[in-house]
Amino acid sequence: xxxxxIHPRVLTALALLLAGAGLSITAWQGPASAMLVPRxxxxxxxxxxxxxxxxxxxxxxxxxxxxxxxxxxxxxxILIAAIATASLGFLIPALPLVALTLWLFRxxxxxxxxxxxIVIGGGLWFLFHHVLMIRLPALLTNGVx
Amino acid sequence: MDMILxxxxxxxxxxxxxxxxxxxxxxxxxxxxxxxxSVVGLTIFLPFTFGMDVITSMALLIGVYCGSVYxxxxxxxxxxxxxxxxxxxxxxxxxxxxxxxxxxxxxGWATFASFFGGVLSCVLLIFCAPQLAKFAVNFGSxxxxxxxxxxxxxxxxxxxxxxxxxxxxxxxxFFFSTVGSDPITGADRFTFGTxxxxxxxxxxxxVVGAFALSEVFVRFSARDEEATTIPEARLRFPNLREIGRRxxxxxxxxxxxxxxxxxxxxxxxxxxxxxxxxAQKLSPRRxxxxxxxxxxxIASESSNNAVTGSAFIPTLALGIPGDxxxxxxxxxxxxxxxxxxxxxxxDQAQTVYALFVVLIIVNVAMLVLSxxxxxxxxxxxxxxxxxxxxxxxxxxxxxxxxxxGNPLDLxxxxxxxxxxxxxxxxxxxxxPLVIGMVLGPALESSLRRGLLISRGDFxxxxxxxxxxxxxxxxxxxxxxxxxxxxxxxxxxxxxxRREPVSPSSxxx
Numbered sequence: 001x002x003x004x005x006i007h008p009r010v011l012t013a014l015a016l017l018l019a020g021a022g023l024s025i026t027a028w029q030g031p032a033s034a035m036l037v038p039r040x041x042x043x044x045x046x047x048x049x050x051x052x053x054x055x056x057x058x059x060x061x062x063x064x065x066x067x068x069x070x071x072x073x074x075x076x077x078i079l080i081a082a083i084a085t086a087s088l089g090f091l092i093p094a095l096p097l098v099a100l101t102l103w104l105f106r107x108x109x110x111x112x113x114x115x116x117x118i119v120i121g122g123g124l125w126f127l128f129h130h131v132l133m134i135r136l137p138a139l140l141t142n143g144v145x
Numbered sequence: 146m147d148m149i150l151x152x153x154x155x156x157x158x159x160x161x162x163x164x165x166x167x168x169x170x171x172x173x174x175x176x177x178x179x180x181x182x183s184v185v186g187l188t189i190f191l192p193f194t195f196g197m198d199v200i201t202s203m204a205l206l207i208g209v210y211c212g213s214v215y216x217x218x219x220x221x222x223x224x225x226x227x228x229x230x231x232x233x234x235x236x237x238x239x240x241x242x243x244x245x246x247x248x249x250x251x252x253g254w255a256t257f258a259s260f261f262g263g264v265l266s267c268v269l270l271i272f273c274a275p276q277l278a279k280f281a282v283n284f285g286s287x288x289x290x291x292x293x294x295x296x297x298x299x300x301x302x303x304x305x306x307x308x309x310x311x312x313x314x315x316x317x318x319f320f321f322s323t324v325g326s327d328p329i330t331g332a333d334r335f336t337f338g339t340x341x342x343x344x345x346x347x348x349x350x351x352v353v354g355a356f357a358l359s360e361v362f363v364r365f366s367a368r369d370e371e372a373t374t375i376p377e378a379r380l381r382f383p384n385l386r387e388i389g390r391r392x393x394x395x396x397x398x399x400x401x402x403x404x405x406x407x408x409x410x411x412x413x414x415x416x417x418x419x420x421x422x423x424a425q426k427l428s429p430r431r432x433x434x435x436x437x438x439x440x441x442x443i444a445s446e447s448s449n450n451a452v453t454g455s456a457f458i459p460t461l462a463l464g465i466p467g468d469x470x471x472x473x474x475x476x477x478x479x480x481x482x483x484x485x486x487x488x489x490x491x492d493q494a495q496t497v498y499a500l501f502v503v504l505i506i507v508n509v510a511m512l513v514l515s516x517x518x519x520x521x522x523x524x525x526x527x528x529x530x531x532x533x534x535x536x537x538x539x540x541x542x543x544x545x546x547x548x549x550g551n552p553l554d555l556x557x558x559x560x561x562x563x564x565x566x567x568x569x570x571x572x573x574x575x576x577p578l579v580i581g582m583v584l585g586p587a588l589e590s591s592l593r594r595g596l597l598i599s600r601g602d603f604x605x606x607x608x609x610x611x612x613x614x615x616x617x618x619x620x621x622x623x624x625x626x627x628x629x630x631x632x633x634x635x636x637x638x639x640x641x642r643r644e645p646v647s648p649s650s651x652x653x
Contacts (some may be wrong), residue, residue: 016313026335027272032335038241038320045316052309071366075563078358078538082559086540086552089228094542098535101361105368105531117304120535124543130191134547 074104089139090129095121100117100119149271152498155200155439156506163504164205169510171213173518176472177219178540180350181471182229185547186213190318191477199481199496204503208359210470211263211453211507212254215515221524223378226537231413231449233356233579234421238434238441239643242419243336245437249379254439255446256515257383257393261448263508264455265399268408270481271501284408286594287609291616293588294397298623300577302546310573318581319588321346328586349434350545350558355575357541358562361534363569378523380516384437393430394443399491402451404467406458413452414472414583427625431446452503476596510547 024042027035077100081093098121103114128134129143137144155161168190179384186209195203213555213636217229222239280609300315301308324335325345336342348619398420422445434441460471475485483489483632490498520649526533545558565575599605607617 008570012567012573023335026228030334031330031332034330034332037592038323041316041319041323045320046314048309048313048316052313055309069366071362071553074365075362075566078562079556080504081557082542082552082555085546085555090546094539097542098539101535101538102531104365105529105534107529107531109417116532116535119533120539124536124539128547134185134189135541135545136546137550137552 007056010053013049013056017046017053020045020049030139070104077101085137087123090136091122091125091145092139093113095127097121148494149498149502151495153502155495155499156204156502158200160198160201160522161204161503162506164201165208165227165507165510166514168205168208168517169212169507170208172200172209172214172218173216173511173514174521175209175311176213176216176232177518177522178544182217182525182544183210183213183231184349184473185544187208187470187473187477194477194481199253199483200499200503202477202481202485203500204507206474206502207453208498208507208510210474211450211504212511212514214449214453215256215259215446216518217520218259218442219252219378222251222255222442222525223522224360224537226360227352230579230583231417231452232445233352233414233576234417234445234449235442236356237445237576238420238436238438241435241437242439242442244465247378247437248379250383250439251442252378252515252519253381253383254442256380256512257388257449258398258443258446260508260512262360262397262399262402262449262451263453264505265447266403266451267501267504267508269403270454270457270504271498280407283612286591286598288612288616289587289604290591290595290606291620292419293415293591293612294586295616295620295623296415296578297584298422298587298620298627301627307574309570311577314568314573314575315577315581318351318578318583320581321351321578322558322582322585323589328590338559339553341551344549344551346557346582347548347554348579349548350409350554351561351582352579353545354561354563355565355578356539357544358558359565359569359575361537361541362562362566364530364534378519378526380519391440391443394424394440395447397423397427398444398447399451402448403455405448406452406455412633413449413456414579415587416452417445417449418583420444426626447574450508454501457500458503461489461500496497515564571613605633612618 022037022044024046027038027042030038042093078098084093095117099113099117102116102120107113107116126135129136129138135143157217167251171190172186175189176182187206190205194205197205213229217232218225218235218239221227221230221232221235222243223241225236227233227236239251239255242468253621283644297315298501300311305609309518320335324342326332327334327342333343401420401423402413402416405419406413415429421434421441421444424440425434428438428440428444430438430440456471457474460475476484483493484494525536541558541562542555545554546552548554565578568575568578594601595609599609607614
């Protein structure tokens with residue numbers, strides 16, 4: 001029973017149910033008029049998530065062997081770069097992110113890695129920020145970087 | 146007739162033709178890059194038009210607009226990542242066709258359907274603009290609510306085999322659309338004290354996260370498998386026999402797109418989903434939809450490109466833009482001395498007809514430029530997977546942050562990407578999430594305005610007007626049809642399980 005509870009599909013359904021329930025509490029505490037539609041939407045969300053959870057528990061799909069993968073590292077890097085952009089501007093978080101992505105996708109020889117980082121990271125930033133004048137978040141107030 | 150000939154004279158200048166070629170080609174490339182789209186394309190090209198005359202400047206912008214709507218389908222088909230939200234429905238059948246090795250056929254149908262939808266809507270625009278504008282005015286809040294409810298039902302169709310999971314994703318998308326200031330009362334909803342969330346969640350960062358970033362994660366987790374290599378992009382136009390077989394689908398998608406585009410507050414993404422939902426019920430090959438059926442691509446592409454023409458009806462005739470893109474186009478028109486509104490057809494009829502002619506030329510240019518543009522993508526995707534994925538991450542970031550210049554949009558894209566990856570692993574379809582988010586605001590605002598009009602009496606929605614009643618009857622029929630089909634399917638499965646196993650089969 002415990003093994004089936006820690007199945008990723010069951011955990012996903014449980015997380016959806018808990019998220020829906022948490023948001024529902026916020027919706028029911030808010031103003032009735034503004035929260036009319038969110039209340040309906042979140043009620044349907046919770047009911048359906050509960051049905052999915054029950055279905056996943058009944059189905060008992062066999063648990064796959066968990067293997068270690070650097071995917072969480074890539075996810076964390078993307079999230080950190082996204083958060084850092086607000087304070088560091090676009091270019092500084094983007095360069096290490098592109099380098100890490102290339103490295104994780106097995107571009108590990110120094111020259112292609114360096115060139116790829118400069119062209120994809122720096123080149124695209126320069127094209128959009130300075131040539132096409134689509135202003136991306138900047139570190140300096142004058143917008144140079 | 147003299148007016149149309151004079152308008153043709155205005156449109157067939159070398160400056161306007163050059164602007165069309167440059168704009169359309171650039172639009173295809175921009176639309177094909179995940180995260181960028183019509184809005185970014187128009188933002189890039191708007192400053193270039195300041196020194197041009199009216200027709201040349203509008204030719205450049207219309208080229209970018211139509212090209213980007215078509216360009217979004219290229220990456221939707223090749224790497225399951227719609228370049229624009231308008232092409233999200235193209236992934237349902239386009240990517241399965243690519244996986245089956247039918248990429249040339251998928252791109253051919255996407256190109257031809259886009260051309261067909263675009264041209265048909267332009268012809269309709271020329272002859273029916275005044276009548277369509279009059280009919281569109283009959284669509285009040287309650288009629289729009291009924292229409293959007295009908296479109297929402299396509300969640301049922303695209304969640305085949307996992308209806309509950311599709312439904313929860315649809316509700317999630319709908320919920321995302323409610324974050325931020327309430328459109329009626331202005332009260333903050335689900336902002337949790339964060340000022341940046343007051344402006345709500347934008348569609349582009351969510352689409353970028355759900356499709357582009359989650360695709361990077363999926364490809365990363367399967368980077369050793371053969372299937373992760375990106376297929377070579379080729380294009381094969383359908384022959385006349387094939388077109389004849391699917392002519393009804395082409396015409397239906399184009400008409401749906403033309404009609405939906407003429408309604409203010411809808412847009413190409415909604416039109417593509419409505420058209421796809423119609424194909425699920427009416428296509429003779431509907432059983433194959435979602436598994437790599439050209440009818441699905443035709444439904445999506447013919448309708449989203451048909452919107453490009455008809456969206457000008459409310460914009461030009463009423464001064465009401467259909468979506469963000471047409472709002473930008475309207476702004477550009479005002480800059481160049483065209484004032485959209487009820488007097489436009491009377492005061493500047495020749496200019497308006499010249500714009501219609503430009504639209505037709507743009508669609509022809511799109512057909513001609515499709516092959517060299519796809520050739521460019523072929524070289525782009527021949528690069529090692531790491532460079533392509535690095536590029537997708539970078540374009541996703543640029544696309545997400547450049548829409549509103551709000552760095553929070555990047556965080557939204559990253560979180561949506563992680564969430565979408567988890568959902569994909571759990572067998573949850575992502576398309577309903579986008580449908581919920583696209584249609585949610587229209588559904589909510591029309592419902593609440595309708596309730597204000599009817600003094601809180603929801604039952605009066607059903608008897609409000611002939612159009613609303615017809616749409617509600619269609620919704621009822623759809624629900625009955627879907628329920629009956631589900632029950633019959635379930636009974637057939639039960640019967641198949643109870644059937645005794647024959648001795649020969651048991652031996653085998």
